[in-house]
Amino acid sequence: MTSITTFRFPSNQRRHYERLRRFPDRLIVLGDAVSSVNPIYGQGMTVCAIEALELERCLRAHALTRAAHKFRAAVGRIVELPWMLVTCEDFRYPQTKGSRPPGVDFINWYTRKVHELTATDAGALLTLLGVMQMERHPMSLYRPGIALKVLAAAVRGFLARRKASSAPQSLSHDTESSS
Numbered sequence: 001m002t003s004i005t006t007f008r009f010p011s012n013q014r015r016h017y018e019r020l021r022r023f024p025d026r027l028i029v030l031g032d033a034v035s036s037v038n039p040i041y042g043q044g045m046t047v048c049a050i051e052a053l054e055l056e057r058c059l060r061a062h063a064l065t066r067a068a069h070k071f072r073a074a075v076g077r078i079v080e081l082p083w084m085l086v087t088c089e090d091f092r093y094p095q096t097k098g099s100r101p102p103g104v105d106f107i108n109w110y111t112r113k114v115h116e117l118t119a120t121d122a123g124a125l126l127t128l129l130g131v132m133q134m135e136r137h138p139m140s141l142y143r144p145g146i147a148l149k150v151l152a153a154a155v156r157g158f159l160a161r162r163k164a165s166s167a168p169q170s171l172s173h174d175t176e177s178s179s
C-alpha cells in the first residue's frame with residue numbers, strides 16, 4: 001500500500017480536431033487526448049471504449065486514410081453528449097468558468113428535480129443511473145413518465161411555498177406595561 005495521495009483536476013478539456021481543415025493523414029487521436037472531463041462523473045473510460053469500438057468499425061469499413069478521417073469526425077460526435085452532461089453539471093458551481101451550454105439552467109433545475117424524484121421512484125432511479133453510466137440517452141429523463149412527475153412535484157412545491165407565504169404571520173406579544 002502506498003500512502004494516500006490527492007489529485008487536482010483543474011479543468012475539463014476538449015479539443016475539436018474534427019474541425020481542423022488540415023490534419024495529418026492516418027493520425028488517430030482518442031480518449032483523454034480529445035476530451036478529458038471531471039472524473040467525478042466517471043465517464044472517461046466509457047467514452048474511450050465507445051471510441052475504440054468506433055475505430056474498429058471505421059477500420060473495417062474503409063481504407064486507412066479514409067478510416068482515420070471518418071473516425072475523427074465520429075469522435076467529435078461521440079464526445080458531444082458526455083461533454084454537455086459534465087459541463088452542465090459543473091455549471092451548478094458558481095466558480096465554474098467557460099462558455100455556458102445553451103439551456104444549462106433549465107437542464108440543471110430539471111436534473112435536480114429528477115434526483116429528488118429518485119428518492120421515491122425506482123423507475124426514475126434506474127433511468128438516471130442508466131444515463132450516468134452512458135447506457136441510456138439523456139433524453140430518456142425527459143420522457144412523459146418522468147417529466148410529468150417532475151412537473152407535478154414542481155407544481156406541488158410552488159403551491160406549498162405560496163400557501164406558506166400567504167399564511168398569517170404569528171403575532172408577537174409584547175408585554176410592555178404602560179404607566
Ligand SMILES: Cc1cc2nc3c(=O)[nH]c(=O)nc-3n(C[C@H](O)[C@H](O)[C@H](O)COP(=O)(O)OP(=O)(O)OC[C@H]3O[C@@H](n4cnc5c(N)ncnc54)[C@H](O)[C@@H]3O)c2cc1C
Pocket residue numbers: 007030031032033039041042043044045046047048
Ligand atoms: C482520479 C481519476 C479518477 C477517474 N475515475 C474514472 C472512473 O471512475 N470511470 C471512468 O470511466 N473514468 C475515470 N477517469 C477517467 C479515465 O481515467 C480516463 O478518461 C482514461 O484513463 C483516459 O484514457 P487514455 O488512454 O485516453 O489516457 P490515459 O489513461 O491517461 O493514458 C495515457 C497514457 O499515456 C502515457 N503517456 C503520456 N505521455 C506520454 C509520452 N510522451 N510517451 C509515452 N507515453 C506517454 C501515460 O503515462 C499514460 O499511461 C478518472 C480519471 C482520474 C484522473
